[in-house]
Amino acid sequence: EAGVVQSPRYKIIEKKQPVAFWCNPISGHNTLYWYRQNLGQGPELLIRYENEEAVDDSQLPKDRFSAERLKGVDSTLKIQPAELGDSAVYLCASSLEVPRAGDTDTQYFGPGTRLTVL
Amino acid sequence: KQEVTQIPAALSVPEGENLVLNCSFTDSAIYNLQWFRQDPGKGLTSLLLIQSSQREQTSGRLNASLDKSSGRSTLYIAASQPGDSATYLCAVPSSGSARQLTFGSGTQLTVLP
Numbered sequence: 001e002a003g004v005v006q007s008p009r010y011k012i013i014e015k016k017q018p019v020a021f022w023c024n025p026i027s028g029h030n031t032l033y034w035y036r037q038n039l040g041q042g043p044e045l046l047i048r049y050e051n052e053e054a055v056d057d058s059q060l061p062k063d064r065f066s067a068e069r070l071k072g073v074d075s076t077l078k079i080q081p082a083e084l085g086d087s088a089v090y091l092c093a094s095s096l097e098v099p100r101a102g103d104t105d106t107q108y109f110g111p112g113t114r115l116t117v118l
Numbered sequence: 119k120q121e122v123t124q125i126p127a128a129l130s131v132p133e134g135e136n137l138v139l140n141c142s143f144t145d146s147a148i149y150n151l152q153w154f155r156q157d158p159g160k161g162l163t164s165l166l167l168i169q170s171s172q173r174e175q176t177s178g179r180l181n182a183s184l185d186k187s188s189g190r191s192t193l194y195i196a197a198s199q200p201g202d203s204a205t206y207l208c209a210v211p212s213s214g215s216a217r218q219l220t221f222g223s224g225t226q227l228t229v230l231p
Contacts, residue, residue: 041223044221093161111160
């Protein structure tokens with residue numbers, strides 16, 4: 001079974017340029033997460049989707065970041081314009097629907113996209 | 119706001135040694151706690167998930183314990199091997215949301231052959 005697929009794996013851009021990351025979750029997983037991981041830190045949630053709906057985007061810097069998940073399958077995260085501080089690894093994860101309130105379902109992570117902004 | 123701390127930030131041990139990684143969290147009202155492994159250039163892999171009603175969970179040479187009242191968890195690795203070298207992160211659901219995880223900064227483990 002294929003895992004979470006992300007592309008590109010690496011991206012180097014100059015500041016003020018736009019950049020986009022793509023994620024294809026595990027088939028059948030209706031919840032999709034985008035995380036940002038700074039060097040030496042744990043991942044921080046940017047946005048969570050349940051099917052097509054963004055249900056938690058409180059940590060997404062909406063002035064420059066945007067995301068979409070058309071048709072409830074793959075997703076794109078965009079930054080425009082990029083800033084030096086956006087250099088990080090952007091991780092995508094997916095999980096099955098949680099059947100009971102209070103449970104945490106296992107999240108399956110992709111390999112990430114390492115972004116370097118010069 | 120939930121905060122998760124992992125100590126030490128880095129650890130180097132000789133092969134065969136037993137070791138303990140520590141994780142502490144500020145809000146003890148958690149549903150569960152997870153331990154993840156991250157290899158360089160790769161995503162995270164879930165190792166163990168301990169429900170709030172459990173005190174420990176075992177998988178092979180790994181044993182994770184949870185003490186909610188003190189806000190602590192430990193990951194015990196027995197008979198360490200060079201292949202165990204990776205960064206280990208713990209995560210708990212953020213306050214008020216079972217699905218949003220708050221991660222620690224991780225412990226970078228190196229097992230020397």
